[in-house]
Amino acid sequence: MGDRVHTYRTVLSWAGSTGAGYPHYDRTHSLRAEPAETGLTLASDPAFLGDPALLNPEQLLVAAASSCQMLSFLAVAARSRLDVVRYDDTTEAVMPEDDRPVRITRIDIHARVVLADTDRPRPTEERLQHLAEIAHRECFIANSLRSEVVVHPTFTWQEPDASPAGSGPPAGT
Numbered sequence: 001m002g003d004r005v006h007t008y009r010t011v012l013s014w015a016g017s018t019g020a021g022y023p024h025y026d027r028t029h030s031l032r033a034e035p036a037e038t039g040l041t042l043a044s045d046p047a048f049l050g051d052p053a054l055l056n057p058e059q060l061l062v063a064a065a066s067s068c069q070m071l072s073f074l075a076v077a078a079r080s081r082l083d084v085v086r087y088d089d090t091t092e093a094v095m096p097e098d099d100r101p102v103r104i105t106r107i108d109i110h111a112r113v114v115l116a117d118t119d120r121p122r123p124t125e126e127r128l129q130h131l132a133e134i135a136h137r138e139c140f141i142a143n144s145l146r147s148e149v150v151v152h153p154t155f156t157w158q159e160p161d162a163s164p165a166g167s168g169p170p171a172g173t
Contacts, residue, residue, distance in 0.1 A: 012030070113154070132151055
């Protein structure tokens with residue numbers, strides 16, 4: 001990567017009035033991150049009087065950690081000549097209000113990785129876990145957080161007659 005510096009910019013917009021006090025103002029706001037054309041409409045967490053139908057900043061932080069871990073793992077797998085055909089995860093974070101300053105203290109990423117059977121020998125479970133650890137160390141978002149980020153990967157092998165990758169998420173996810 002050399003001496004390059006990557007800069008990320010967002011543009012946030014809110015309008016309203018806080019004049020009537022904390023419980024009465026609208027928390028809805030918009031955010032863009034150029035060059036992406038798609039923006040987001042956000043609110044605060046419903047616990048802090050936000051709209052439960054909208055994403056909130058805490059969810060975006062968890063989503064960023066999840067996405068970055070997946071992208072890092074796919075890169076590590078590709079460099080290791082492993083054929084990952086599916087990656088799903090459920091990521092959960094906790095933010096205890098009694099631990100000041102209030103912050104997300106832990107993020108648990110429960111990744112389910114499906115690999116294709118190839119003519120190469122299958123890597124051991126230890127090797128797969130090691131690759132997941134490498135991906136975690138390479139995850140830019142996890143490296144940027146003070147929160148503990150823990151990855152819990154499980155690995156399975158695609159059945160020979162399984163449907164192709166990209167056929168949609170399994171039922172119940």
